[in-house]
Amino acid sequence: MTTDIGKFKHDSPMSGTLRMERMPHIWCPGCGIGSEVNAFAEAIKRSGIDPKKLVVVSGIGCTGRVAGYVDFDSIHTTHGRAIPVATGIKLANPELTVVVFSGEGDLTGIGGNHLIHAARRNMDLVVICNNNFTYGMTGGQVTPTTPHSAIASTTPYGNYEYPFSLPFLVDAAGATYIARWTSMDVRNVTQSIEEALAHKGFSFIEIISPCTTLYLRRNRLGDGVDMLQHYQENTVLKHGCDTRETAIDFQGKIVIGKFVDKVKPTYLEAVDQCCVKLVGDDYQLYGKTIPEREAEEKAEKEKVAARRAAVLAEQTEANE
Amino acid sequence: MKTVPAEPKGVDSGPHFMDGDQAIAEGALAAGCRFFAGYPITPSTETAERFAERAPEVGALFIQMEDELASIAALIGAAWGGRKAMTVTCGPGFSLMVENIGLAAMTETPLVIANVQRGGPSTGLPTLTAQQDMMQARYGSHGDYAIIALSPDSPQECFDITVEAFNLSEFYRVPVIILTDETVGHMHEKVVIPPAEQIQVVPRNNYSGPKEDFRPYKFDCQGGHPMARAGDGYNFHITGLTHDERGYPVMTAEQSKIVVTHLMEKIHGNADKIIRLDEDQIDGADVVVVSYGITSRIAIKAIQDARKEGIKVGSLRLITIWPFCEKRIRELAPKIKAFVVPEINYGQMVLEVERCAGGKCETISVNHCGGAVHDPEVILAAIRKANQ
């Protein structure tokens, strides 16, 4: 057992996107969060976006620790408040790409109101929701998505509540990009995050993932490998699926895919439309007129496209 | 504190006739606030309405959030995104905000909150005045931290104090609370907004040095430290967890001592620089009336009447509520017969006065439940009693 950690950190392809000095992280063996962060890091690299212009915001809980491990501007907020903090950052500087990475308890329980309102406004955020059906950090309590009949520390005789189906929830609220994968589908997760980063408007990516220590153990579902195998066998890929048909039953089939991808003015575009009518063409937000901001955005998009092309070229070259 | 003249775009110079709430919005715009997130609540809503109306022409952004939890969270985001940010509320909304006042204090995020106090508890008296949130402003969020709170007694002072609130907030990187009340908030008076070049504002202190030297925090019990702006490439990390100077979580008793001491002492250790008091005929006084906000204007009548009766009474008006003017009270206590403390609550700041007087003189509380201001006669009676 003689790994040269310094060399490993230096050579690792993740070293530019993750805070290697903070590893190893706190997540349990077999927990899905690490795989998702890996997919996220990969997506950032491939997307071509300027890592300086990326901000990651998390709430509280196991997934809430993501912000502490990514090497970007990052904020670890209070429980449930990641989305409004992200909203503040985005509105303070519209040039930033703002990603919220948090768990389902944080985003849909204590923070549920913020989730639906950010979706309603079509706020230009990427929300990545690790859904492991449990409050891991506090010891495995029932969450708003825990399937009916599943056991949690606070539903020791089985969950008698009805869970949220998150794609349906955010669809009804107005999200303009919605996908669901499992932590097994890391390639699809990577691609979805890439698409969401490029998407203008509220993007929501749900990732079903194993909480080995609490949810799996309490429900006697084996370890992480067993669960990933379960995902392999029980996921049904249905792009464009009506979100009303995405509910999850205990150990039942899981519909995965990209369900929604549509265009609608974002919150800031709506602000601009309103204000330019009011003030006229010299309307400025934070000292910049709309044409100035559009020109900057276009220039940045071209830079992103060029960086992305470079990444792709490198990969194709490797395959030739 | 390094200051620069205000950006003319946000300054609507000249004489105005407006209420205290509106003056707060004007003060914020003059101070360079360009982001406002709020939620409607009587009697504070006029500030949000004024800001929403003025935002497009100033090039600022107003957003009505889904609740007060979200409003203050958005301010924290906006502050690290590079904007000066504020919100306004009153008791019930403030109760929701205390969660993230803790986060703002812990992450040393500058922001300004105005609490236009109304009668409580709970929904209480939505349209009637009170000063019942004085202790909540200081101690509302859990854990040890310190904030700054200021209290205006007129619409003009609402304007002036809001500018000062932003300046203190930027310098000390701390939430600053404007503790006004329904009466001052809804009182229409003349407000003169000076020309932009006469308004001094503390600009956001953004770090611009080399990346490897960047630390989001410096635990030296002082203000004036730069912060990073998202997007500038410093890859800052901030967290509500106990952290080191890099912002990384360090959850030990030793680190907690370093962080908490810094949070407390950067305010209390600089109390002399922060505190502003308005004193009148204190020298040689036998009785000193300690008051703030609208109550200080009611007390004027009682003080004048008492002086006519030959009582030597001075007035100490608290413009800065927190940090409390401990030193001044300690100095005065042995020289006078009594402090008289009228306030529209069951006795909150009087506890501080009494603590600092330390039994060297009497402390008389003239408490009053919410809903109306004092009858000056009641304060006068207390002054007479104090002079015996």
Next chain:
Amino acid sequence: MFFNNLKQLHGKVYINETWCKGCGFCVQFCPTNVLDISSDYNAKGYHPPYAKNPEKCHDCQYCQIICPEFSIFVTRDDENERGVTEK
């Protein structure tokens, strides 16, 4: 199956045994069974993987991306390039 002049790629797996928590994802889901669980323990008491069949690695990088501990990465192994082409 290789088309045109696409060639078989080879990868080299780097494993950081120290961070590994022995979840077994990399071993279980490697499409060509390059990895296996070692009988050794790391300092934390987990069994990290080792490259049992290194020559079988085709640089698909699945282990790299599924590893929740960021303890594996794969690089293209040019030295070991056999340049197999199929027309």
